[in-house]
Amino acid sequence: MTIAVTAADWMAVMPIVVLASAGLLVLLADVFARSHSPRYLSIAIGALGVLGTAYLCAKGYGENFAAFSDGFVLGGFTVAFEEIVLLATLGSLILYGTIGKDDRIAGAVALMLWSACGAMLMAGASSLMTIFLGLELLSLALYCLCGLADRATSREAALKYLILSSTASALLLYGMALLFGATGSVQLADFTSAALASSPLFWLGTGMFFVGIAFKLSLVPFHLWAPDVYEGAPLPVTAYMSVATKAATVAVFARFAYAALPAGISGRLLLPMWILAAVSMIAGNVGMLAQTDLKRLLAFSGIAQIGYVVAALAGATSLGLRYALYYLVAYAFMNLGAFAVAAALSDDGEQGSRLASYRGLARRRPFAAAAMTVFLVALAGLPPTAGFLGKILILSSSALAGYAWLGGILLVGTAISIYAYAKVVRLMYEPGETSAARAGTVAPLAWASVAVCLVFVVAMAFYPFTPSNVLPLVK
Amino acid sequence: MNALGLVLLPFAGAVAIWLLPRDNRTAARALGTLVALATLALTPAWATRAFSVRWLSRPFAAAFHFGATPLSYWLVLLLAVCSACAIFAANVPRARDFIAWMLVLEGSMLGLFLARDLLVFALFWDLMLLPVFFVLIGWGRHHGTAWRYLIYNFSGGLALLFATAAFGVLDGSTDVIGRGDVHLIGSWVPWIFAGFAFAFLVKTPVFPFHTWMPATYSDAPGPMVAVVSGVQSKAGLYGFIAITLAFLPDYLHQYAGLLVGLGALSILYGAFVALVQNDAKRIVAYSSLSHLGLIVVAIVAFQPLALAGAVLYMVAHGLFSAALFLALGFVEEREGTSLLSRLRGLGRDNPRLSGALCIGALAALGLPGLAGFAGEIAILIGVYQSGLVWVTAIALAGIVLASAYVLRMFQDVMNGPVSPDLPVRPDLTWREGLAIAPLAAALILLGVNPHAVLTASSAQSPPVATGAIEPPR
Numbered sequence: 001m002t003i004a005v006t007a008a009d010w011m012a013v014m015p016i017v018v019l020a021s022a023g024l025l026v027l028l029a030d031v032f033a034r035s036h037s038p039r040y041l042s043i044a045i046g047a048l049g050v051l052g053t054a055y056l057c058a059k060g061y062g063e064n065f066a067a068f069s070d071g072f073v074l075g076g077f078t079v080a081f082e083e084i085v086l087l088a089t090l091g092s093l094i095l096y097g098t099i100g101k102d103d104r105i106a107g108a109v110a111l112m113l114w115s116a117c118g119a120m121l122m123a124g125a126s127s128l129m130t131i132f133l134g135l136e137l138l139s140l141a142l143y144c145l146c147g148l149a150d151r152a153t154s155r156e157a158a159l160k161y162l163i164l165s166s167t168a169s170a171l172l173l174y175g176m177a178l179l180f181g182a183t184g185s186v187q188l189a190d191f192t193s194a195a196l197a198s199s200p201l202f203w204l205g206t207g208m209f210f211v212g213i214a215f216k217l218s219l220v221p222f223h224l225w226a227p228d229v230y231e232g233a234p235l236p237v238t239a240y241m242s243v244a245t246k247a248a249t250v251a252v253f254a255r256f257a258y259a260a261l262p263a264g265i266s267g268r269l270l271l272p273m274w275i276l277a278a279v280s281m282i283a284g285n286v287g288m289l290a291q292t293d294l295k296r297l298l299a300f301s302g303i304a305q306i307g308y309v310v311a312a313l314a315g316a317t318s319l320g321l322r323y324a325l326y327y328l329v330a331y332a333f334m335n336l337g338a339f340a341v342a343a344a345l346s347d348d349g350e351q352g353s354r355l356a357s358y359r360g361l362a363r364r365r366p367f368a369a370a371a372m373t374v375f376l377v378a379l380a381g382l383p384p385t386a387g388f389l390g391k392i393l394i395l396s397s398s399a400l401a402g403y404a405w406l407g408g409i410l411l412v413g414t415a416i417s418i419y420a421y422a423k424v425v426r427l428m429y430e431p432g433e434t435s436a437a438r439a440g441t442v443a444p445l446a447w448a449s450v451a452v453c454l455v456f457v458v459a460m461a462f463y464p465f466t467p468s469n470v471l472p473l474v475k
Numbered sequence: 476m477n478a479l480g481l482v483l484l485p486f487a488g489a490v491a492i493w494l495l496p497r498d499n500r501t502a503a504r505a506l507g508t509l510v511a512l513a514t515l516a517l518t519p520a521w522a523t524r525a526f527s528v529r530w531l532s533r534p535f536a537a538a539f540h541f542g543a544t545p546l547s548y549w550l551v552l553l554l555a556v557c558s559a560c561a562i563f564a565a566n567v568p569r570a571r572d573f574i575a576w577m578l579v580l581e582g583s584m585l586g587l588f589l590a591r592d593l594l595v596f597a598l599f600w601d602l603m604l605l606p607v608f609f610v611l612i613g614w615g616r617h618h619g620t621a622w623r624y625l626i627y628n629f630s631g632g633l634a635l636l637f638a639t640a641a642f643g644v645l646d647g648s649t650d651v652i653g654r655g656d657v658h659l660i661g662s663w664v665p666w667i668f669a670g671f672a673f674a675f676l677v678k679t680p681v682f683p684f685h686t687w688m689p690a691t692y693s694d695a696p697g698p699m700v701a702v703v704s705g706v707q708s709k710a711g712l713y714g715f716i717a718i719t720l721a722f723l724p725d726y727l728h729q730y731a732g733l734l735v736g737l738g739a740l741s742i743l744y745g746a747f748v749a750l751v752q753n754d755a756k757r758i759v760a761y762s763s764l765s766h767l768g769l770i771v772v773a774i775v776a777f778q779p780l781a782l783a784g785a786v787l788y789m790v791a792h793g794l795f796s797a798a799l800f801l802a803l804g805f806v807e808e809r810e811g812t813s814l815l816s817r818l819r820g821l822g823r824d825n826p827r828l829s830g831a832l833c834i835g836a837l838a839a840l841g842l843p844g845l846a847g848f849a850g851e852i853a854i855l856i857g858v859y860q861s862g863l864v865w866v867t868a869i870a871l872a873g874i875v876l877a878s879a880y881v882l883r884m885f886q887d888v889m890n891g892p893v894s895p896d897l898p899v900r901p902d903l904t905w906r907e908g909l910a911i912a913p914l915a916a917a918l919i920l921l922g923v924n925p926h927a928v929l930t931a932s933s934a935q936s937p938p939v940a941t942g943a944i945e946p947p948r
C-alpha cells in the first residue's frame with residue numbers, strides 16, 4: 001500500500017504547520033534579540049502566530065475533507081475545537097508577560113505553541129494513530145512546561161504529571177491496540193459495524209480508551225493528579241492545561257462518541273462516561289470547598305466544569321454538541337479571565353494564587369476584585385454571565401436527549417459549588433484587616449486579557465452564538 | 476423609552492455611583508436618590524410600554540421581553556417607592572458602595588417584575604441574590620447570615636432554573652408571562668410545578684423554608700431590609716400568581732391543601748415566635764412570616780376576592796414592613812441596638828420617631844383605616860367564602876396575635892421610663908422623616924381607598940380576572 005500525500009493534505013494541516021513554525025521563530029528571535037526585552041518579543045511573535053493560525057483555521061469551517069489517508073478530517077467540528085485551543089493558547093501565553101524568568105520565556109512560549117499543535121491535531125484526528133500522535137505532542141510539551149519554574153513544587157508537578165499521564169497514555173494505547181485487534185483498523189470510521197457489538201475485545205478496548213480520555217479530562221475518579229499539577233505548574237501553564245488540554249480531549253471523545261460507535265450499543269458503551277461526568281460534577285464541586293489555593297480551587301472547579309461539558313454530549317445530539325461548545329468557550333473565557341487576574345496580581349506567579357492574599361482585595365484593587373468576582377460568579381452559573389445561560393442550555397439539551405438525570409445532578413453540583421466560589425468573593429469584599437499590601441505590578445497584557453474575557457463572559461449571555469456546522473465527521 | 480429603559484436606569488445609576496470618589500457620602504446619596512426618584516417618576520410612563528428582543532431560538536424560544544402587567548405594575552410602583560425611601564434614608568458606613576448595591580437590587584427586581592419571559596424572570600431572580608449577599612458580607616454582623624441567605628436562595632434559584640428549562644422544553648417558548656393560552660402536558664409537569672413552588676416558597680419565605688429570613692432581616696442595615704422584606708419577599712408571591720396560578724392551576728389546586736397547611740403553619744408559627752423575640756427587627760421578621768403565610772393561603776384559596784385581597788395585602792405589607800424596618804433602622808442607628816431588653820422609653824425624647832414607628836406598627840396589626848386592614852379583611856372574607864373555615868379561624872388568630880407582638884414591641888421600645896444607660900440622641904432629622912413619610916402616606920391612602928389596587932388587579936390581569944379562577948374539577 002502506498003500512501004500518497006497531496007498538496008491538499010498539507011493545506012488541511014497548514015494552520016498547524018504555521019503554528020509550529022511560529023514556535024521555531026520565537027526561538028530564533030530569542031537568539032538574535034538576547035539583549036532587548038526578549039520577553040515581549042517572544043510573546044508578540046507567539047501571539048501573532050496564534051492569531052495567524054486562527055485566521056487560517058477559520059477558512060476550513062465550511063470544508064469537509066479527509067487528509068492524510070483519512071487520518072485528519074477538516075470540517076466545522078475540527079475548526080471549532082481548534083479555535084478554542086488557539087483561544088486558550090493566546091490567553092495563556094499572554095500571562096507570561098508578568099510571570100517567569102526572562103530567559104525562559106522564549107522556550108516556554110515555543111513549547112506552548114507546539115503543545116497547541118498537538119491539541120489541534122487531536123481536534124481533527126479521525127484515526128487512532130493521529131489521536132495518539134496529537135496527544136503525545138500535547139503532553140510531552142506540557143511535561144517540560146510544568147517543570148519550568150524554579151520551585152520544588154513545579155518539578156514535583158512535572159514529574160507527577162509525567163508519570164500519571166504516561167500511565168494514562170499506556171492505558172489509552174492498550175485500548176487502541178485492543179480496538180485495532182477487534183476491528184483490524186485504526187480508522188474511527190471502521191468502528192461503527194454492528195458486528196462489533198458481540199466482540200469482547202471491542203468492549204474492553206473502548207473501556208480502556210475511555211479511561212485514558214477520562215484521565216486527560218480529569219474526570220473523577222481519574223482526577224487526583226490535577227490539583228497537584230495545577231498548583232505546582234507555572235500560572236500560564238495551569239491556565240493552558242485547564243482549557244486547551246480539556247478542549248482537545250473533549251474533541252477526541254466527542255468524535256468517538258458521536259461518529260465511531262456501533263449504533264446499537266453506543267448508549268451502553270457511553271453510559272460509564274456519563275456516570276463519570278455525573279460523579280465529577282458532584283465530587284469536583286465538593287473538592288473545591290476546602291481549598292486554600294486559587295489554582296487548586298480552579299483545578300477542582302475544572303473537574304466539575306468539564307463534567308458539565310461531557311454531560312451536554314450525553315445522547316449524542318447535535319444540539320448537545322453545540323451547547324458543549326458554547327460552554328467550553330464560556331469556560332475558556334471565565335477560566336482564562338480568572339487566571340489573568342491572578343497573574344496581574346502576582347509578582348512571581350505564586351503570590352496571586354494563595355487565596356489568603358485576596359483578603360480585602362476590594363479596597364486595594366477594586367477593579368481586580370470586581371473582575372475576579374465576575375469570573376467566579378460566571379463559573380458558579382449566576383447571571384448575567386455566560387455560565388448562567390450555558391447551564392440552562394445544557395440542562396435543556398440533556399433533558400431533550402433523555403438524560404434529564406444528568407441535568408438534575410448538574411444542578412446539585414452547582415448548588416454545592418456556590419459556597420466555594422462565594423467564599424473567595426467574600427474574602428475579597430469583607431471589611432476589616434487587609435493582607436499585607438503588595439506593590440501593584442504593572443501588567444498591561446494581563447489586564448487587556450481580563451478586559452476581553454470580561455466582555456465575552458457577559459456578552460455571550462446576551463448573544464448566544466453556537467455554530468451550526470459542527471457535527472463530527474469520520475471518513 | 477420603554478420598560479427596558481426602566482430596568483437599566485438603576486443599573487446605570489449604580490455604575491455612575493461607583494465612579495464617584497469612595498468617601499463622598501452626600502454625592503452618592505444624592506445621586507442614588509435622584510436615580511431612584513427618576514425611576515419612580517418614569518414608572519407610570521415606561522413600565523407598560525413593552526420591549527421585546529429575541530434571545531434564544533433553540534432549545535426553546537426566549538426573548539428579552541419586558542412590560543408591566545396590571546399585577547406587576549403595582550409591585551413595580553411599590554418597589555420604586557420603597558427603594559427611593561430606603562436610599563434616601565441610607566446612613567451607613569461606606570455609603571457609596573451600599574447605595575450602589577441598593578440600586579443594583581432595585582434594577583434586578585424591576586427586571587424580575589417587568590419580565591414577560593420566564594428565562595428573563597429566572598435571570599433576574601438569580602441576579603437579585605448578589606446585591607443582598609454583598610451587603611450582608613460588607614455590612615452584616617454575623618458570619619453565617621450571608622451564607623444562609625445565599626445557599627437557601629441559590630438552591631431556590633436552581634429549582635427555578637430547572638423548572639424554567641423544563642417549561643421551555645415542553646412548551647417550546649418561555650415568552651409566556653401574562654399570556655393565558657399556555658397548557659403544559661407531560662410527565663414532567665409535576666416536577667416543573669415542584670421546582671417553581673420550591674423557589675417561591677423559599678423566597679417568600681414560608682415555613683419550613685424560612686430559616687434564612689430572620690437572620691438576614693436582623694443583620695442587614697435597615698434600608699436594605701426595608702427593600703428585601705418589603706419587596707423582595709413579594710417576588711415569590713408574584714411568582715405564585717403570575718406563573719404557578721397562571722400556567723399550572725391544576726397542580727396548584729391539587730397541592731392547595733399542602734400549601735394552605737404551610738401557610739397556616741407560617742401564620743401561627745411566625746406569630747408565636749414573634750411574641751417571644753427579644754430583638755425588635757426579629758419580631759418584625761417573624762411577623763412577616765406570619766403575614767406572608769396569610770397571603771399564600773389567600774392565593775391558593777382559588778377565590779377572586781381572596782386573590783384581590785392578596786395583591787392588596789402584598790402592597791400593604793410591602794409598605795408597612797418597609798416603614799417598620801426603616802424606623803427600627805433609625806432606632807438602631809441611634810442606640811446601637813435593637814434589643815427590647817435594652818431599649819426603653821425612646822418615645823419621650825423622640826416623638827417623631829415614635830410616631831413613624833407607630834403608623835407602621837398599627838398598619839401591621841391591621842388597624843382599620845390603614846392599608847393592612849383592607850387587605851386582611853378582603854382575604855378573610857374571600858378565604859371564608861372559599862370554604863376554608865378553619866383556615867379563616869387560624870388567620871384570625873394570627874391577626875389577634877399580631878396585635879399582641881406588635882404592641883409589645885412598640886411599648887418596649889417607645890414607652891416606659893427613659894433608660895439612663897442609653898445615649899440621648901436627637902429626634903428624626905428632616906431627611907429621615909422625609910424618607911419614611913411617603914410610606915406612611917401611602918399606607919393611609921391605600922387604607923381609605925383600596926379600590927385603586929383591588930380593581931386594577933382584578934380587572935386586567937387574565938389569571939386574576941374575576942371568576943376566571945374557578946377551581947378545576
